[in-house]
Amino acid sequence: MDLRGLIGRWPVIRQLRGEDGRGSAARSARTDALRPRTAEADTVARSVCPYCAVGCGQLVYAKDGRVTQIEGDPDSPISRGRLCPKGAASKQLVTHPGRQTTVLYRRPYGTEWESLDLATAMDMIADRVMATRRETWQETVDGKVVRRTLGLASLGGATLDNEENYLMKKLYTALGAIQVENQARI
Missing domain, CATH: 3.30.200.210 (Phosphorylase Kinase; domain 1)
Incomplete structure (x- = not known):
């Protein structure tokens, strides 16, 4: 390409010729090749x-x-x-490549973390919830029927919506917990 043709392609020259900067003067082959990041989503x-x-x-x-x-x-x-x-x-x-994708568990008095599969971790949680409920269950207090446990409590996070908080309240009430709170602000 000759020098005159090369200079004529510069955006400043095209703008000085009367082409405005919002049209072809501001475009390049790279600009034309760009696509939204969402275009390839299925x-x-x-x-x-x-x-x-x-x-x-x-x-x-x-x-x-x-x-x-x-x-x-x-x-x-x-x-x-x-x-x-x-x-x-x-x-x-x-x-993110640093995202934790496995369940990590540190045994009581342990110093090292170990990886567990999700099913094992969920079974451990369920076993501990049921053991705590069994060990701390109160049928009566001072002769009054209370049917509760003070060994379990729930504090819902601020990102939970009303429906999720409702389900958590139902679960913990069914378990006998009376300390159920959430941080819902909306």
Whole structure:
């Protein structure tokens, strides 16, 4: 290509010729090749940001079962498509290479962590809940029927919605716990 043709392709020269900067003068082959990060997704799921009690709506884009992008949901009446910096970076919760993907357990008085499969960990939790309930159950107190345990309590997180808090309350009430609270702010 000759020097005159090369100079004529510069955006400043094209702008000086009368082409405005919003059109072809501001475009390049690389710009034309760019595609949205969401274009390749084969599924989109609606979700809620896990960080605080606001409950901003999110759209989770995935391809081949792997999360590729998380963006604000414009249909959310709470956030109307906006996310704070933490919410905008929430993709890292599931894709960061340092994410813990196994259950770690440190035995009482132990100094090292060991990996457990999820089924074993869930069985251990269930066994401990039932043992605590059995050991701390009170049928009566001062002759009054109470049918409770003071050995179990629940504090729900601020990101739980009303439905999740309702289910937790039902579970812990069924177990006999009376100390059930949540941090719901919405």
